Amino acid sequence: MPNIIIQxxxxxxxxxxxxxxxxxxxxxxxxxAHGSEKYVIANASEGEPGVKKDLFILENHxxxxxxxxxxxxxxxxxxxxxxxxxxxxxxxxxxxxxxxxKKLVKKLKQTIGSLPVTIFNKPKTAGYAGxxxxxxxxxxxxxxxxxxxxxxxxxxxGLWNSPTLVNNVETFxxxxxxxxxxxxxxxxxxxxxxxxxxxxxRFPSDWTxxxxxxxxxxxxxxxxxxxxxxxxxxxxxxxxxxxxxxVGSGSITVYSAIKHDPMVLIKKWADFFRSESCGQCTPCxxxxxxxxxxxxxxxxxxxxxxxxxxxxSETSFCGLGSSAPTAIFSFLENVVMTPVxxxxxxxxxxxxMIADCLTCKLSN
Amino acid sequence: xxxxxxxxxxxxxxxxxxxxxxAKSKGINIPGLCGHPxxxxxxxxxxxVVEVVGRKNLVTSCSTKAENGMEILTESGRVRRAxxxxxxxxxxEHIEKCPECIWxxxxxxxxTAQKYKLLITTFRDRKKDRRTYKFANAVEIDGTQCIDCRNxxxxxxxxxxxxxxxxxxxxxxxxxxxxKKKNIQCILCGQCAVHCPVSAAQEQAQWxxxxxxxxxxxxxxxxxxxxxxxxxxxxxxxxxxxxxxxxVTEQIVAGLRQLGFDYVFDVNFSADITTIIEAEELLSxxxxxxxxxPMPMITSCCPGWVNYAEIYHPEILPHLTTARSPHIxxxxxxxxxWAKKMGLNPKNIVVVSIxxxxxxxxxxxxxxxxxxxxxxxxxxxxxxxxxxxxKKNNLDLSKLKKSRADNPLGEYSGAAAIFGGSGGxxxxxxxxxxxxACGDRRSGVCRSRVDYKAVRGxxxxxxxxxxxxxxxxxxxxxxxxxxxxPVLKNLKKYDYIEVMACPGGCIGGGGQPIPTxxxxxxxxxxxxxxxxKKSAFRKSYDNKGALDVLKWLKNENHKLExxxxxxxxxxxxxx
Numbered sequence: 001m002p003n004i005i006i007q008x009x010x011x012x013x014x015x016x017x018x019x020x021x022x023x024x025x026x027x028x029x030x031x032x033a034h035g036s037e038k039y040v041i042a043n044a045s046e047g048e049p050g051v052k053k054d055l056f057i058l059e060n061h062x063x064x065x066x067x068x069x070x071x072x073x074x075x076x077x078x079x080x081x082x083x084x085x086x087x088x089x090x091x092x093x094x095x096x097x098x099x100x101x102k103k104l105v106k107k108l109k110q111t112i113g114s115l116p117v118t119i120f121n122k123p124k125t126a127g128y129a130g131x132x133x134x135x136x137x138x139x140x141x142x143x144x145x146x147x148x149x150x151x152x153x154x155x156x157x158g159l160w161n162s163p164t165l166v167n168n169v170e171t172f173x174x175x176x177x178x179x180x181x182x183x184x185x186x187x188x189x190x191x192x193x194x195x196x197x198x199x200x201x202r203f204p205s206d207w208t209x210x211x212x213x214x215x216x217x218x219x220x221x222x223x224x225x226x227x228x229x230x231x232x233x234x235x236x237x238x239x240x241x242x243x244x245x246x247v248g249s250g251s252i253t254v255y256s257a258i259k260h261d262p263m264v265l266i267k268k269w270a271d272f273f274r275s276e277s278c279g280q281c282t283p284c285x286x287x288x289x290x291x292x293x294x295x296x297x298x299x300x301x302x303x304x305x306x307x308x309x310x311x312x313s314e315t316s317f318c319g320l321g322s323s324a325p326t327a328i329f330s331f332l333e334n335v336v337m338t339p340v341x342x343x344x345x346x347x348x349x350x351x352x353m354i355a356d357c358l359t360c361k362l363s364n
Numbered sequence: 365x366x367x368x369x370x371x372x373x374x375x376x377x378x379x380x381x382x383x384x385x386x387a388k389s390k391g392i393n394i395p396g397l398c399g400h401p402x403x404x405x406x407x408x409x410x411x412x413v414v415e416v417v418g419r420k421n422l423v424t425s426c427s428t429k430a431e432n433g434m435e436i437l438t439e440s441g442r443v444r445r446a447x448x449x450x451x452x453x454x455x456x457e458h459i460e461k462c463p464e465c466i467w468x469x470x471x472x473x474x475x476t477a478q479k480y481k482l483l484i485t486t487f488r489d490r491k492k493d494r495r496t497y498k499f500a501n502a503v504e505i506d507g508t509q510c511i512d513c514r515n516x517x518x519x520x521x522x523x524x525x526x527x528x529x530x531x532x533x534x535x536x537x538x539x540x541x542x543x544k545k546k547n548i549q550c551i552l553c554g555q556c557a558v559h560c561p562v563s564a565a566q567e568q569a570q571w572x573x574x575x576x577x578x579x580x581x582x583x584x585x586x587x588x589x590x591x592x593x594x595x596x597x598x599x600x601x602x603x604x605x606x607x608x609x610x611x612v613t614e615q616i617v618a619g620l621r622q623l624g625f626d627y628v629f630d631v632n633f634s635a636d637i638t639t640i641i642e643a644e645e646l647l648s649x650x651x652x653x654x655x656x657x658p659m660p661m662i663t664s665c666c667p668g669w670v671n672y673a674e675i676y677h678p679e680i681l682p683h684l685t686t687a688r689s690p691h692i693x694x695x696x697x698x699x700x701x702w703a704k705k706m707g708l709n710p711k712n713i714v715v716v717s718i719x720x721x722x723x724x725x726x727x728x729x730x731x732x733x734x735x736x737x738x739x740x741x742x743x744x745x746x747x748x749x750x751x752x753x754x755k756k757n758n759l760d761l762s763k764l765k766k767s768r769a770d771n772p773l774g775e776y777s778g779a780a781a782i783f784g785g786s787g788g789x790x791x792x793x794x795x796x797x798x799x800x801a802c803g804d805r806r807s808g809v810c811r812s813r814v815d816y817k818a819v820r821g822x823x824x825x826x827x828x829x830x831x832x833x834x835x836x837x838x839x840x841x842x843x844x845x846x847x848x849x850p851v852l853k854n855l856k857k858y859d860y861i862e863v864m865a866c867p868g869g870c871i872g873g874g875g876q877p878i879p880t881x882x883x884x885x886x887x888x889x890x891x892x893x894x895x896x897k898k899s900a901f902r903k904s905y906d907n908k909g910a911l912d913v914l915k916w917l918k919n920e921n922h923k924l925e926x927x928x929x930x931x932x933x934x935x936x937x938x939x
Binding site for chain 2: 125127144149274275276277278279280281282283285286287288289290293307308310311313314315316317322
């Protein structure tokens with residue numbers, strides 16, 4: 001086994017884009033796949049609201065990040081001693097807001113230096129769905145930016161049908177640390193919302209959310225709940241559920257239970273997915289539209305609303321669609337239906353309907 | 365073979381087969397809307413979802429391969445809920461225009477709603493303000509009925525290589541639109557329509573015109589004449605539950621009579637005319653090449669191909685045979701020869717063609733087709749429109765009492781019969797050219813040849829060298845406009861080229877029954893060759909009626925003869 005794979009596996013690295021797939025395994029898949037050309041893509045689209053850690057890394061540690069990309073390019077290009085190297089090209093698929101930051105781009109270009117890496121600006125209209133791994137491939141190929149049908153998977157049939165490694169910015173950063181023997185099991189956390197010390201932090205990845213909030217002096221003194229792993233698709237937890245590590249893309253957003261109107265929040269989530277849907281599959285294209293429509297009605301039809309949400313997680317084309325209902329479902333279950341939720345602005349009839357529907361959802 | 369469990373029953377299925385296919389082979393039909401065997405799997409409608417025990421989410425059975433030991437549920441509570449939810453969402457994207465819709469007897473949306481007891485009106489109509497894009501007078505895409513499955517876009521680009529239809533907008537604003545690129549134009553082939561599951565892409569219907577003309581015929585004094593294409597006799601039966609490739613020539617005639625047409629002619633007769641004209645031209649070009657009539661000669665009976673040539677390759681137009689297409693020949697002969705024979709004023713004759721094709725609608729209205737100020741053909745209905753008219757009038761084609769087409773324009777050779785399939789026009793012309801080149805065909809000097817098997821079959825491009833009267837002809841048959849470019853780039857390699865815009869030729873035409881797929885097309889092709897084989901005579905020159913008509917035209921006057929038999933082409937950018 002090559003050194004770099006041993007180091008990655010020993011460090012136990014997993015993807016930091018949100019999926020959490022074992023990094024070493026992914027690299028080996030791409031290595032094993034046949035192809036005279038291979039690609040390495042750093043996914044810096046960071047389309048999930050409330051997550052800013054990739055930006056933080058690009059601004060503050062571009063050398064580390066690019067070192068990770070270099071390691072991937074070298075690893076995939078190497079066919080053993082005496083054999084001709086495989087042609088490996090790299091792309092940084094950059095969030096259009098970040099590419100406007102001239103200082104960031106200049107520094108990134110300097111860091112790239114002579115490496116065969118190109119900065120590709122993610123199309124402005126691509127949005128959230130444009131950050132999905134296979135959407136990234138379509139984006140770079142100049143096709144309509146939307147997820148591809150799998151299988152085949154990118155490690156065998158990726159960019160221009162060649163074996164392709166797609167990793168998040170932070171993942172490459174971690175690889176660089178692991179290769180240098182400096183990886184200490186830490187990750188980045190973005191803290192947002194109703195707290196004083198928002199920003200990007202680095203802590204051990206096994207720390208609980210509670211510990212992180214306390215350590216950063218952000219643990220609220222008021223009734224609150226939080227959303228972990230992105231303000232769009234992240235799971236909502238109440239203050240008694242914080243003795244667990246932050247998952248996914250590692251963001252923690254604090255919401256004051258008094259300040260927030262539950263319906264406004266639900267509409268915000270529904271709006272996000274409606275406007276970000278790529279339109280490819282029925283449950284997401286039409287489902288999120290109908291979801292938002294139901295929320296605009298005078299009397300909310302909770303049964304149908306939850307049915308549509310459930311259908312999204314059951315039948316969506318891509319992972320983004322199936323994680324779309326997480327926020328609303330978990331908000332209803334973990335906040336609205338708890339003592340904290342009782343004090344929130346929501347008619348009793350609605351509350352009862354939600355309770356009935358949730359039990360029926362669980363029983364199915 | 366692998367073993368899987370479907371709904372508790374262990375069954376064997378082929379390795380590599382999708383769950384949907386495996387289930388179907390065991391008699392379990394899983395509904396789906398976006399899949400088409402001619403196109404890559406897209407899995408975007410999400411109606412065919414099933415439960416695989418042990419997997420977190422439901423999977424689409426159209427795209428998921430069956431694996432050994434897999435346990436599949438196609439009717440569990442989870443599956444039903446999801447399937448119904450997605451169906452109801454799709455119904456909400458499709459504005460029901462059922463009373464006017466020619467698809468209403470076949471509509472999968474109505475059928476699934478009935479089967480699963482679903483409301484088609486759970487949600488408000490979202491797309492009621494969507495545009496309808498009309499392409500000439502032939503094809504249209506009605507945005508209010510589209511369910512965003514993208515089959516039309518794939519048919520236009522992946523199958524036909526035209527790239528006229530595109531997807532615009534994102535998410536809920538996604539819409540199928542004609543491209544804004546100025547150098548791309550629709551060829552009206554209708555492959556979008558024959559691949560559309562919900563009749564959003566469809567022909568521009570003319571059945572209403574035909575219906576009202578028939579209704580008012582006693583008042584207007586019009587004589588209603590119908591003629592039907594070679595290919596529809598092997599396809600329309602499918603719309604009435606008959607097996608693929610069932611030959612229903614006489615039932616078609618009966619159906620047309622029942623609908624109120626006064627006379628019914630068979631376009632196979634005119635196909636013999638077309639063949640003779642084309643063969644004569646081929647031999648004349650062979651013996652004497654000119655700038656106006658260069659070699660190779662290319663067929664022109666496919667109007668989608670003619671549109672393509674006029675738009676994309678005006679430089680090759682001199683290569684196209686000037687022979688008109690069979691139904692235009694037919695209409696012209698009806699309004700001249702037959703009118704005279706019957707003592708009718710051609711102005712009072714209405715000719716309606718039943719065609720497998722959408723582009724024929726435009727062909728019929730080309731001004732250069734006019735003969736003495738009259739269009740040879742007044743209306744063109746697709747096979748689907750004809751099916752619809754029959755069903756609307758409670759006429760079951762499969763149960764109609766057989767009737768024969770009217771004479772003298774009714775008999776035909778086996779060569780005419782195969783016009784409907786890829787390679788057929790070429791084979792017919794070769795048979796005729798062979799006869800013609802041999803001089804007195806009864807003399808037995810050269811053994812006449814009938815079967816040219818090298819030009820049959822479903823390959824994209826068929827190439828062969830065939831002996832015609834001692835000359836070796838290099839021929840090519842292009843099966844689908846998507847494959848025409850490599851042949852056009854190497855024109856010098858050939859003497860005679862047949863091009864059909866639709867895969868399979870007319871039997872795969874844009875106006876044919878839905879579904880039409882490669883497999884179904886091959887069954888229809890086999891049926892055409894069956895007719896050919898069983899024909900009393902197999903060469904166009906043996907069609908006495910056709911020879912009589914040609915003789916009559918020759919004696920009448922040269923101008924009329926030319927007007928009825930020949931046409932011309934011009935460079936164009938739009939319709």
